[in-house]
Amino acid sequence: MSQFNYDQEVERLLCQCGIAVDVSGNRTNVSLHRITCHFGIEYREKPLDDDMGGAWLRSLSTEITPHYIYVNSRHGPTRKRFSYGHEIGHFWLGHESDWSLESNRDQDKEAEANAFSAALNMPMDALYAIHHRSRTIKQIANWFCVSQIAAAFRLKNASLRPEEAEMVILDYRSHSDTSDSVIK
Secondary structure (H helix, E strand, O other), rough: OOOOHHHHHHHHHHOOOOOOOOOOOOOOOOHHHHHHHOOEEEEEOOOOOOOOOEEOOOOOOOOOOOEEEEEEEEOHHHHHHHHHHHHHHHHHHHOOOHHHOOOOOOHHHHHHHHHHHHHHHHOOHHHHHHHHOOOOOHHHHHHHOOOOOHHHHHHOOOOOOHHHHHHHHHHHHHHHOOOOOOOO
């Protein structure tokens, strides 16, 4: 992945959608639904293969048909939220629709969409604030409505709580049969 600044891109996106991140509450106020509505993208949940989090479908004519984001209805709420952000990342970063690419996904584009989703779901200024007032990665993950593993990677990449994050990551790897290379 290049030295692309996902945090700056997320700030630009949130500003364009009129979303100001507020850390005073007990949960994130970043509304992914508000973002997709702003761009005329319809969000749908649909049962997909277990290893597929979602798909981004770009319409050829937005005057007739909107764009779609599908998220796997079989996944839990934190996974759905991360997948939703991931698919918004594909849209914002100008990636092609990925429904037909299920088995041959471009790993760089998938990693870019994951990095974007992490930045979107856990904006850096909010991450610093919540990091300072939380005792554990679990509390941070709960505040952002993401999984502990997603929060651990984001914190590690931001050089926050590196030891605790590494422990969460190692624990995840020891109990997981799936690759986490895309989560990074």
